[in-house]
Amino acid sequence: MSDVAHDTPVAHHDDHESTGIGNRKLGMWVFLSSEFMFFGALIANYLLYSNRGGFAGTYPAEIYDIPFTSVSSFVLLMSSLTMVLAHNALSNGDQNGARTWLFATAALGAVFLGGQVFEFTEFITQYGMTLSTNPAASAFYLLTGFHGTHVAVGVIMLLSLWGISRRTGGLSEKHGMSLELVGLYWHFVDIIWIVIFTVVYLLSVPPT
């Protein structure tokens, strides 16, 4: 590791075991790996009911606003860029840059969440599609709602790091590792949305 890396907060000095990777970081990777099962169940549940006919009420695939969701997807995708730029800035000892990019990531996450709230509100008020309208609607709200909850948790963690950085004048090495872990979580939330956007929004068809 270079001198620069030794002097900067993101120096990957987590407790290394025989695995060659810090315990906290390995724990995060294992946690994210388990999250595939969680979201896999929700996506499978949606696929099971989304095109199954015979239920009353509006089906999600009948009312998707693809242009709107495309913009939301783009916003979340770009938040992965700002997240990695925050990590890069901290690696280079640029505390101000890291703080700025952290805030930008949280802001983009909040915009995505705002979009989801707007989408849900439209679906409920304009089309009367609620959580209990039919199994397809339930599966849709369950999947996208849990994803949104993950985004909200990510935004809270990002804002916490941003607040710590502001209060203390910069992130310490310990918090640098926290930033890296939050970054992994954030990118994971992004890749899950990549799958949801394609499978749920672009490929889904209502029953004929």
Place this chain on the structure above:
Amino acid sequence: MTAEHEAHPSPAQYWKIAALLAILTAFEVALYYIDQALGLGTLNALMLISLALLKFVIVVGWYMHLRFENAIPSRFFTAGAILAVALYLVVLSALGAVVIRG
């Protein structure tokens, strides 16, 4: 410096990766509308899934730096993804509910 950290992309490369992701997303949306107009069917589904997979790999590899990590997190992550996809494909197939446009 370990090879892991030497290999991390520069900010300029991160911006280029973001541009590529944006282009791929635009292409996905375009495909959706092309399919609406022309009815590409299974071909559309295959292309959309391939594009999503490509975006997935790019984010995991470059933004999550998995391609620069040692083998252990890579194995955990890949195994988790493959196991989940395999399990739920079996479940959906068993229930006759694999939904692909076309």
